[in-house]
Amino acid sequence: MPTVSMTVNGKSVSADVEPRTLLVQYLREHLSLTGTHVGCDTSQCGACVVHVDGVSVKSCTMLAAQADGAEVVTIEGLDDNGTLHPMQEAFRDNHGLQCGFCTPGMVMSALDLVKNNPSPSEQDVRDWLEGNICRCTGYHNIVKSIQAGAAAMRG
Amino acid sequence: MYSFNHQLPNSVAAASSALGSADDGKFLAGGMTLLPTMKQRLASPSDLIDLAGIGDLVGISDSGDGVVIKAMTTHAAVAGSSVVQAKIPALAALAGGIGDPAVRNRGTIGGSVANNDPAADYPAACLGLGATIVTNKREIGADDFFTGLFETALEEDEVITEVRFPAAQKAAYQKFENPASRYAIVGVFVAQTAGGARVAVTGASQDGVGRISEMEQALGGNWSADAVANIDVPADGLNTDIHASAAYRAHLVTTMAKRAIAAAG
Amino acid sequence: MSETGIGARVKRVEDQRFLTGKGNYTDDINRPNQTYAFILRSPHAHARITSLDASAAQASEGVVAVFTGKDIAAAEVGGLPCGWQIHNKDGSPMAEPPHPMLVADKVRHVGDQVAMVIAETRDQARDAAEKIVVEYETLAAVTATDAAIKDGAPQVHDEAALNTCYDWELGDKAATEEGFAKAAHVVKIDVVNNRIIPNAMEPRVALGDYDRSTGDYTLFTTSQNPHVIRLLMGAFVLQLPEHKLRVVAPDVGGGFGSKIFHYAEEALVTWAAGKLGRPIKWVSDRSEAFVTDAHGRDHRTHAELAIDGDGKFLALRVSTLANMGAYLSTFAPAIPTYLSATLLAGVYTTPAIYSEVRAVFTNTVPVDAVRGAGRPETSYLLERLVDRAAKQTGIDKTELRKRNFIQPEQMPYQTPVALQYDVGDYPAVFEAGLAAADYSGFEGRKAETESRGKLRGVGISTYIEACGIAPSAVAGALGARAGLYESAQVRVHPTGSVTLFTGSHSHGQGHETTFAQVVSDLLGVPFEAVVVSHGDTAKVQFGMGTYGSRSLAVGGAAIYKACEKIIDKATKIAAHILEAAEADIEFKDGNFTVAGTDKSMAFGEVALAAYVPHNFPHETLEPGLDENAFYDPLNFSYPSGCHICEVEVDPDTGVVEVAKFTAVDDIGRVVNPMIVEGQVHGGVVQGIGQALLEGCVYDDEGQLLTGSFMDYAMPRADNVPFFTVAQKSVMGASNPLEVKGVGEVGAIGSPPAIINAVVNALEPLGVEDVTMPATPMTVWQAIQDAQAR
Structure with missing residues (x-):
């Protein structure tokens, strides 16, 4: 092999x-x-x-x-010995996850978005998530989380 | 997936010859179509000839009258290229609308063009702009390249090395997406080129990507959405599936063409 | 209200592990010496197996064993049981054909399980399964609900003549006919409640293990109710006693109903693990999930509403055809009957209702509960019907609803279809909904939309549902073969921290947070001092699990009762130590105080005393502080709400965009508003999915054409807007926490609001009805048809 x-x-x-x-x-x-x-x-x-x-x-x-x-x-x-990355923290603060199964992919996609677009609009986030499906949250709080995470990363 | 051998040649010539010596080899570019097909066990190549090891197949350059995109360039690179955005903004926008961000980070223009999925976007751009597909053996005009559903003029061991797109005076692409797969139910690429108006349609026809000469003629004298508004595309020969009947697709071809022309300005 | 008690917006304790990739889902669990199962499934919807040759598979690399339907038939095992028995109009029981773990003779849907290959790796198992040679004699298939009862339709089961599972009725037929005799208007409607595929993001997984040294079986599975699986699988399928069978449902990636049911793969891997003495893991891939996870809805209904000259509803008659699929899934027969027809009064005073339901077998995947289960079908029917009635009578759709609302002073309200609503204020909820949606501003928004060449419509739904399932006596009288109570055990540790063991199961709902808030609030202990344990039958007392928005209304009530017992016991201990009478001890804010004195003990001190009982009078006071409770609800709970949707329609393409969505719900007391809002968002988007995107399509041969995300349209982030979500809580629900349930309201209330909005938008074009899902082609075609008329 x-x-x-x-x-x-x-x-x-x-x-x-x-x-x-x-x-x-x-x-x-x-x-x-x-x-x-x-x-x-x-x-x-x-x-x-x-x-x-x-x-x-x-x-x-x-x-x-x-x-x-x-x-x-x-x-x-992403985390630093249990201290969450700002994007992870934003998902927790904004209830951006429920069952947690799609969450790792959502967070990793979100970070790639923020790298390309540090200040994404609601529509930017929704468009970027075309390839990430969540069945629990209705996306409302995921979009909020990503915008909040982006803001936190901008500092 | 079924078992296969993974080969990573470092030149186009080596890739071509590896394919020639494999029992049932396939070239692997970004793998965005091939790998899912293999995961479903709908394809069982003996060898995957991975083109990622060939250094000189990536890059975008300004050819003066257009752009040259090497075959292993990702959709994300095309979408983000300042050269493409400046020379043929419609092409950059089209690339930025393929699949989703993660797919655009892996999927390549060469793979998409070689695969010629009847609902893919790039074939419409190639045909709409009159691109030239360059292989290790020859140069093929887009009009001669796409020969049917998943069919191209490529020979078995022929490798696309780059695609040359001439810039157009005006161009735009409008896609009506399948609500599930997000592939094109109908995608229309329009361009006003030195050689006249071109209208290429993907997603609609049972024969795959193609041009609509009636619209091109109408646009020749009058580049406006109104010029094509009353052209009814016949439903005969168009695809019917659970998402769109042939009649609906026919209607969408005209609707998307109008929108593309309006967007092109 | 404390910062972490009932009513507080507490961030979830679950999130740390999920956000760092440390969740523990079933497929994350591996056992030493583990093997992998692959299930060979039928490619045909309806066929006889004429021969099956597994010899090449047996000899294939890495194969440990191959089991076929013949092996199962020869083994002393049962089929998959159905948990609910419905009776026909004539009193006879429903047809209940067998549902074997592996089929030996006749396959009845694409995906029906034919053989199981067990190998050292997943790929080897699949490679070998392809070497099994099965010869089928294909039979004509029936997939459409209405085709199943046509003369000459293919028969799915010999045991079910005319493919009929049951033919059931509810309500007073004569009184209903009288109502129609007096009617000034009769409004008729035919609706199809489209079949949907649940698609929890985590596909199902089952890992069976057997310990030869002890004879103990363990099943790790993606379940919403591990005890129910242990009972069904142990008692009915494998004949394993509970004390030798442990079922663990660890972190579960969403359920939405689909993980309630007992599936063949769970029993297969458990049974075969015993045969082989090795762990066996089966992981569904998504394509497999599409043809094996129970589907939802699939009702066809004709309804007629009699209305008097003043716009008051007089009578309602309803006839429904419900698709059960190829076999009866665990709760399937109850969905169109006791979870659907019993809600036909809605929030209206309709005095006479008659409903009949015929359930049919077809060559499709079994149909069972999916988020809402029966209630979305009824709310869709009623709210479409009321909108049509408004149009036909010329009474404004808000006014017609107001004229017919049950008034709060009529509570408790006995409906003509068995249920008694305990509390509710439908006019107030409606007004709150109209205000939150800025309903009066619609015309302005419509004008703006029209200026862009699009159409805009507004749709209202004023729904009610019954959840908090369910009073066992009622459920039993209606055919349930189980009780529907819930359990809780509150274990106070010597230093005053608490472990709550709940029979509910969390698979996204955030119970580890919400339940800890409840315990913390009731016992006055810090939120951080409470941990919630669930999902493992070896740790947790028997419980019925999570579905039907029952976890807080029933499971929470059990927690409340167990906490009461803890406080009673702690009061006894405090009284003893403080040398006071029990009656003089007051419990407040976590302290036990002798009334009128400064003599007091903190909760933690009492806990320590309970476990260090140096001077307890042991005849009257036991050591320890650990109590359990079972709670059987007195009634269902009845959330209601007003959902208002505005859509924009592109008349050129038929594309519908949800432009604005407002949900105002009465779910009673709210424990964690953040989690409640999230539940509504998610439910609404599943409703948007059903209304606009999710069409399940079979062809005439019984092939599922929407068998992957390439063809089954899941709602994505760009399909939906931000939502306006609010609560208009009416207290007094029949449980100690006065909660009503929130898991399903979004999926129940939203589809009729959306479709009413689409129809409203298309009215100027002459469109009177649009079917779900209102996909672009469906809407475009409706416009074409209307224009052609």
Whole structure:
């Protein structure tokens, strides 16, 4: 089996995996980073969004081998020993999550949005979330959370 | 997914030859269509020839009379390119409307064009602008490139290396999205080019992306939404599915064409 | 009100783990030596299995075992049970055909389970399953609800003639006919309540484990009610006694009803784990979820409303055809009957109502409760009908509603369809809704919309629902095979902190926060000193779980009762230590005080004394401070509300945009306003989904055409606006916390408001009706049809 090596949340990792191993499988099953979720099989729901080399990707639609040599950040890589990142904090403050299953993908997508657009409007946020489905919140508080998180990150 | 071999050649020539020697090889670009298809076990290639290892397939340049986009350039890069935004803003906008942000960060122009999904956006831009698709073997005009649903003029081991888009005097793209998949039910790309008006439609036809000559002729003498407002596109030959009947699609073609022309100014 | 007590906007304690990726969902759990199951499913909607050869699969790499329908038929196991029995008009019981874990003879829907392959990896199991050779003799299928009862329709079950599960009635037929005889107007409507697919974001997962050394079974599963699963699976399917069977539902990623039911995969992995002595994990992928998770709604109804010359409703008669799918899911028969027809009075004084429901089997996925379950169907029917009545009688739609509201002074109000509403003030809620929505400003907004070439409409829905399910005596009399109480255990630790064990289950509702607020408030202990434990039958006493907006109305009431017992016991202890009579002890703000003195003990001191009982009179005072309670509700609870929607319609494309949505709900006492608002937002968007986006479509062969997110339109962030949500609480609900339930109101109240708004917008074009989901093509076609008339 081929070897893949990458940096995940700042740590170098390496493993022999079948070529058909998806990045999300590698994260969940090999690295036990189970914060990244799988909610669909058609690349639509966004529960699996992580950052690869600084941009958001759907880890269910990428082979682990395609991330060979890359810098990967997952939801587990955001907080500082339990102290939440401002975007995570904004989700808590604004009740931007209910069951929590879509949440890691939402937060990772939100951070990519803010990187591109530090001051997103309501419509900017709604448009950006086209690839992230939530069944619980009706998006109202997710949009509020992301706008609040962006504001906090602007300082 | 079924098992496969993953190959990462470092040149186009090596990729082409790897495909030639594989039992049932497929090129892997961004994988935004191929990987989901394989996950559903609807495709079972023996080898994936990953084009990501080929260094010189990424980038956007100003060709003077247009832009050149290398095949492995992502949709996000095209959407965010100041060159594309300046030369062909409609193309940047189209790229910024493909899929969702995470898909745009992986999906590539070469992959989209080679796949020729009948509901994809890029084929409409290629056809609407009269682009040239450049491969490791030849240059193919967009009018000759798209040959049917998921069908192109590409040979098995032929690799798209870049797409050359001539700038238009005016251009715009309007997409009516499938409410579920967000692919185009109907997408219309209009352009006023040196060679005349061009109207390309994706999503609608059973034959895939194509042009509407009646609209192009009408626009030749009168570049305005009114010029096409009364052109009824025949429903015969258009797709029917649970989201849109052929008649509805026919209506949407005209409606989106009007809106695109208005948006192009 | 304290900053963390009842009524406070407390941030959720759950969020830290979910936001840092440390949630513990079923698929995050792995057991040593674990294997993986893949279920081979029928590709046909209706077919006989003529042969099945699993030999190649058995020999495939990594395969541990293959089980087929024949193995299940030979094993001493039962089928999946139905928890509710409905009786026909003639008193005979409903048809209840068997529902085997794996099918041996005839498959009845696409996705029906045919064989289970267990292998060392998930891919190996799937690879092997493809090597099973099944020969099918395909049969004609029936999928449409109204097609099931047509002459010559394919028969889904031999046990159900004419595909009929039951033919049921409720209400006074003669009195209803009398009402129609006196009517000045008769308003008729036909509505289809579209089938929806629940699509909780976490697909179902089941992990079965068996310990050969003890004979203990464990099932980790994505369930809203682990005890119910243990009871159904243990007693009815696998014949395993409860003390040898543990069911754990850890963090669960949304349910919306779909995770109430006992599914075959749960029993299969548990049973096979016992056979193999190894853990077995099954994970549904989304495509599989579409063809196996119970669907919702799918009712076709004809209704007629008799109205007198003054616009007063005289009588209502309703005839519904309800699709059960291919088999009876756990609560399916109750949805169109006792959860739907019993609400037909709505918030109106209609004195005579007669309803009949015929439930049918089809070659489709079983249909059961999805958020709202029966009540969205009734609110949609009534509120569409009232709008049509307003048009037909020429009485303004707000005025017609006002003329027919049950008045607060009529409470308690006995409806003609079995329920007795305990409290409510529908006129006040309605006025609050109109004000919050700036209803009087609609015409101005409409003019602005029209200036942009679009149409604007406004729609109102004044709904009621029954939740807090349910008084066991009532449910039992109506056919429930279970009680519908809830349990709580309050364990006070020696230093005064508290663990609450609840039989409710949280899968997004935030119980760990809300319930801790309740306990903290009642016992006067700090919020942070309370932890909530749920979801594990090995830890928690028997409970009925979470559905039907029951967790606070029933589970919260059990918490209240258990806290009362704690206070009683603590009072005894305090009285003993303070050397006072029990009657003289006052409990306030967490302190036990001898009335009229400064002699006092804090809650924590009493707790410590309870566990250090050095001088207790042990004949009359037991050590310890740990109490449990079971609460069986006296009545349903009856949330009501007024939802007002404004839509903009693009007449060129048929696209409907929700421009403004206001929900004012009476849900009784609010424990955590932040969580309440979130529940309404989510419910409303599921209602928007049903009304505008979510169409479930089968073709004539029984293939599900909307089998993935590529074709089944889920609401996304850009489909919805911000909402105006408010509460108009009327106290006095029949439970100690006076709460009514909020989980479902959004999904119940919103669809009729949305469709009424769409019809209102399209009225100028001659459109009288629009079906759900009002997709762009549906709306465009309605416009074309109206223009052609």
